[in-house]
Amino acid sequence: MSNQFPFIRMGLPEWFRPVVGLVWGKMGDDATGHDFSHAVRVMELAVEIAEQLGADRDIAMTAGLLHDYYRKEEKQTGQIHYGPEAIANLRREFSPFVIPNLGAERFERVLEAIAKHEQFAFSHEGYYFENFGLDVQILQDADRLEAIGAVGIARTFMFGGAHGLPMVEEDVRFDSMFNPRERPKGSVYQHFYEKLLRIAEIMNTEPGRKMCAERHQFLLLFLQEFEKEMKIKNLKMLEAHRMTQPMTKNDT
Template sequence: MERQKIIESIKDIVKKQLMGEGTGHDWWHTLRVYNMAKNMATQEKANMFIVEISALIHDLYDWKFYGEEGQIRKTGKLLNEFIEDEKEIEIIMDIIMNISFKGGTASAKQNTLEGKIVQDADRLDALGAIGIGRAFAYGGHKNREMYNPNMAPMKYSNLEEYKNSKGHTINHFYEKLLLLKDKMNTQTGKKMAKERHEFMENFLEQFYKEWDGEK
């Protein structure tokens, strides 16, 4: 199958499965990551096919919902249906399995330029106005409080603690979102993250004023 047909076929699968998903890991998130990653791949001169496929399926079988074993099994099965080159499959699998922040307990280190680009694009969509919206969407899905001033941000010692956290959504800014700016891999990602990071800081400042009834 031609490369472009592979991309379009996988795009259709992802769109059908993730359209209407309500946690912020929906088709529109995937499409934003896909478009950002393609633009970054052009600037960084990366392998476009690897970037496009990895960006499209990075959340298709998210470990948060399928577990790590389920993610490996389902992602591997999909890739083997469309891609013959075992080395390409290996690279894409490595990107997918190391893309997530996972509460800061894992290195999430990317070993290829393509992986660094897709990871940056995914992290950028967790920042700025979109990132704020997604954070509250996911918090609502997990039945978490919007904010509780009596609960301080946590530093998790392992993945299980992070997965089982009942912390409120504002804490998530300090436990993950505000840390992402300094974890960008590419110069393009770092530049884009700076503006989005500042937007979130301004949002939090305004949020606390409104919470305390000052504004």
Template sequence: MNDKIAKVRTYAKENMSKDRSGHGFDHIQRVANMVLQLMGTEPANGEIALTAAYLHDVFDDKIASDPDAKRDEVKAKLTEFGFDQAEINQVMDIINHMSFSDNIEHKQSLSKEGQIVQDADRLDAIGAIGIVRAFQYGGAHGRTIYDPNIKPRDLTTKAAYRNAVDDTTINHFYEKLFKIASDLNTDAAKQIGKKRTQYMRDFVTEFKQEWDQ
């Protein structure tokens, strides 16, 4: 880990360690680790990819109280850490276009580094850890675990995705998590995603069987 990435990691840890919605620094570090794993078969600029991985949730509008101010702070920090403007632009372009919600209405164009970071972030939303994070986020936001009378929504806009009124955590699997694997970019991520998706499907099947007993 070079000095610039070490500074980025420390800054991300300072900002995300207290999050209890499933986007804490443990999530950030897993995404960074997965970036390194995917780059084993997908050559890319590791410095750009890791920087975006560490910072991708710092000014997310689900987390930051003032996303615009936090975005400006991140840019200033990157300059302070020794990144030039072209590198900062690459990092910000990845973060600004990689989220699930920003790709609902039309798929955003991402660099190879962006595709890797997006895959790494999405892989952490599925599988065993994805299940835990889904319930952690739901609990943090007072979401109902399950109600068979509330059906999954057809999410065709970002506004619909953000409007979680009368939503349930189990519905979130149908609305988002089961769909993630089909939208992954890299072959390596797709292989991992297929296995993790099946694990989630088995879990939801078992959950509903137990619910109805």
């Protein structure tokens, strides 16, 4: 039964249960918003997207569950959770479970998706899309969906609190850009503008864009009320994002 572990709603293949057990053991006590339930939700979103696209379900499932496995080490040591050391450690720790069932080539596709899942297609020069394979696109979309909507808002405040960020600063840089390789800085409120409101414009897949649209609108409603209660006059910036619709690669 899949409910051997909390939060899991989808059925799991028998071979995958030891993998889930390791992830539960490592991430179950996280308080930064990158906990076991987040890994499960990304896994299930990735599988849903993969099934709609006719992509490899098992690669999506495995990459989704493992994508943040080394977040704890990143917070403690600064080692990037999707960097070369983390990928090498994932290969070493999970090869005995995954390769007998997926094969070495498909496991490398899992690791490639994890290594590239934090690459964001925005900069001060505008938006761009790299030619990522479908496995990477699916994991990116699933993880980005978890950053917006009601759950994404809750996770953002968890993350900010865990890293000692203030809720709001008097001086907010609305033109700042999120860099996942830098330590968290600024305020929780600023993070909405440097990353979360931009996500709708960089979704990869059609299923991902459809799921994103409703969550993006909820994000806007939350910020509108938040800015009203905090007496932040930022109507021009929020209105610009209100007009945002999920972009396609053909729009760039």
